[in-house]
Amino acid sequence: xxxxxxxxxxxxxxxxxxxxxxxxxxxxxxxxxIQNKGNVKAIGVGVYSDSTCNQTxxxxxxxxxxxxxxxxxxxxIRNEGNVVVVLSMTTENWNPSSASSYMTLSWNLEEGYVxxxxxxxxxxxxxxxxxxISGVEDFTFDIIITGTEST
Numbered sequence: 001x002x003x004x005x006x007x008x009x010x011x012x013x014x015x016x017x018x019x020x021x022x023x024x025x026x027x028x029x030x031x032x033x034i035q036n037k038g039n040v041k042a043i044g045v046g047v048y049s050d051s052t053c054n055q056t057x058x059x060x061x062x063x064x065x066x067x068x069x070x071x072x073x074x075x076x077i078r079n080e081g082n083v084v085v086v087l088s089m090t091t092e093n094w095n096p097s098s099a100s101s102y103m104t105l106s107w108n109l110e111e112g113y114v115x116x117x118x119x120x121x122x123x124x125x126x127x128x129x130x131x132x133i134s135g136v137e138d139f140t141f142d143i144i145i146t147g148t149e150s151t
Contacts, residue, residue, distance in 0.1 A: 038059060047076070081149075087112075087115055095141070103130065106128070
């Protein structure tokens with residue numbers, strides 16, 4: 001009788017482990033990782049990776065992001081001209097185009113931030129991926145940072 005109870009207990013434990021293992025592997029298969037690189041285009045300003053504005057930023061490797069995650073990138077924007085400029089940021093050329101419906105790029109600068117000639121500002125860009133993203137495994141897009149002459 002004790003041997004049978006032990007065998008039944010072992011079978012139940014093994015069955016529970018198999019069920020948990022199947023559930024966990026199912027969750028892992030359902031997860032989605034997203035890889036990205038954002039190209040940076042600067043108009044009227046320079047975008048740099050260092051505070052001394054020596055290392056130009058041409059792209060931002062956001063790394064691998066899961067649904068609901070965000071990633072930050074610190075850049076330094078410098079007014080390369082001789083007039084005061086107002087900074088703005090947009091995105092374009094999303095590939096695939098549906099990626100723009102699930103991702104948001106923002107920065108920590110207030111709307112209409114003014115940058116004097118030769119002045120630079122540390123800026124944090126944040127890419128947020130929606131928790132409901134689907135159908136996107138890799139993507140690219142262009143980040144356009146513009147300094148427009150202040151009027």
